[in-house]
Amino acid sequence: xxxxxxxxxxxxxxxxxxxxxxxxxxxxxxxxxxxxxxxxxxxxxxxxxxxxxxxxxxxxxxxxxxxxxxxxxxxxxxxxxxxxxxxxxxxxxxxxxxxxxxxxxxxxxxxxxxxxxxxxxxxxxxxxxxxxxxxxxxxxxxxxxxxxxxxxxxxxxxxxx
Amino acid sequence: xxxxxxxxxxxxxxxxxxxxxxxxxxxxxxxxxxxxxxxxxxxxxxxxxxxxxxxxxxxxxxxxxxxxxxxxxxxxxxxxxxxxxxxxxxxxxxxxxxxxxxxxxxxxxxxxxxxxxxxxxxxxxxxxxxxxxxxxxxxxxxxxxxxxxxxxxxxxxxxxxxxxxxxxxxxxxxxxxxxxxxxxxxxxxxxxxxxxxxxxxxxxxxxxxx
Numbered sequence: 001x002x003x004x005x006x007x008x009x010x011x012x013x014x015x016x017x018x019x020x021x022x023x024x025x026x027x028x029x030x031x032x033x034x035x036x037x038x039x040x041x042x043x044x045x046x047x048x049x050x051x052x053x054x055x056x057x058x059x060x061x062x063x064x065x066x067x068x069x070x071x072x073x074x075x076x077x078x079x080x081x082x083x084x085x086x087x088x089x090x091x092x093x094x095x096x097x098x099x100x101x102x103x104x105x106x107x108x109x110x111x112x113x114x115x116x117x118x119x120x121x122x123x124x125x126x127x128x129x130x131x132x133x134x135x136x137x138x139x140x141x142x143x144x145x146x147x148x149x150x151x152x153x154x155x156x157x158x159x160x161x
Numbered sequence: 162x163x164x165x166x167x168x169x170x171x172x173x174x175x176x177x178x179x180x181x182x183x184x185x186x187x188x189x190x191x192x193x194x195x196x197x198x199x200x201x202x203x204x205x206x207x208x209x210x211x212x213x214x215x216x217x218x219x220x221x222x223x224x225x226x227x228x229x230x231x232x233x234x235x236x237x238x239x240x241x242x243x244x245x246x247x248x249x250x251x252x253x254x255x256x257x258x259x260x261x262x263x264x265x266x267x268x269x270x271x272x273x274x275x276x277x278x279x280x281x282x283x284x285x286x287x288x289x290x291x292x293x294x295x296x297x298x299x300x301x302x303x304x305x306x307x308x309x310x311x312x313x314x315x316x317x318x319x320x321x322x323x324x325x326x327x328x329x330x331x332x333x334x335x336x337x338x339x340x341x342x343x344x345x346x347x348x349x350x351x352x353x354x355x356x357x358x359x360x361x362x363x364x365x366x367x368x369x370x371x
Contacts, residue, residue, distance in 0.1 A: 068236040068274070069237050070237050099240040099243050099324050100239055100242070100243060105239065138237055140238070140240065143240055143323035143324040144238075144240055144304045144305060144323040145235070145237065145238040145239065145240060145241070146304060147267075147303055147305075148237075
């Protein structure tokens with residue numbers, strides 16, 4: 001009984017610690033679930049990836065105003081049955097911040113979507129294929145910046161004949 | 162059974178405390194700079210040798226006897242750009258009193274790019290090329306800007322994360338120039354650590370006598 005109590009105590013402490021960490025270290029950007037994408041063989045399809053940035057944060061757009069700033073970039077690793085024909089980034093919002101009121105930065109904040117155009121060859125076999133990737137971004141709040149981070153982006157593509 | 166209930170109540174309280182501290186830190190970050198006063202005060206600043214932009218090696222402990230403002234920054238950090246000219250001014254103003262400003266670039270950019278960036282901001286103080294090791298040694302410096310204020314005796318007087326206003330930075334510089342833990346009282350953290358060490362030693366001695 002005593003051993004069980006100790007084990008439960010340790011587990012609860014660990015869970016508490018993990019939760020507490022989560023409050024301060026969670027990535028400021030999350031991807032909404034994509035679900036399974038259905039496509040016909042030989043067709044192309046545009047898939048919208050919807051991201052949400054935590055309030056108080058912003059990230060650089062895909063085209064920041066300075067080459068020193070780190071752009072938001074989506075990269076995919078796809079199986080040979082699926083290709084990424086295009087990635088369409090939204091335009092950034094020109095915003096100024098308390099740390100530099102006279103300077104406009106091109107950023108994303110709140111919710112934003114990146115469209116990807118997927119293609120499959122005509123001779124592809126019917127089946128479900130995983131598409132994996134990652135989005136790299138660099139976030140700041142009103143007084144500090146966070147190192148560049150990546151979050152995984154993955155979904156399934158089901159090809160029907 | 163009653164004892165188990167007590168254990169669970171204690172755990173519940175501990176978890177609530179952890180959640181509250183996590184939430185507090187999160188909230189503090191969102192409302193401005195975190196000032197981790199107390200956690201690092203009086204702790205010896207980890208020594209390092211880093212390469213400067215001119216290729217020379219710079220060792221922190223070579224500045225013993227001076228007050229050091231050690232600023233971690235990056236070219237991709239817009240708030241860092243705001244502070245750097247202030248640091249330059251402060252170095253000019255307080256150099257005669259013994260202030261040294263060292264910038265540590267936590268950047269993947271080429272040294273030439275970093276040098277150009279610093280030069281455009283009018284920075285003349287020494288800029289060093291940061292490494293993962295120095296970041297780890299200073300508590301995994303993640304958020305930029307982060308500045309350590311190191312006293313003449315090599316002990317950390319303060320640590321500040323995020324952009325502060327210039328007045329607060331200058332006040333901290335003055336405090337750093339006037340703080341010398343070794344020659345005055347024993348710093349709080351050190352005193353606590355020593356007290357704890359004595360307590361552990363006493364407990365071990367009693368335990369051995371049983």
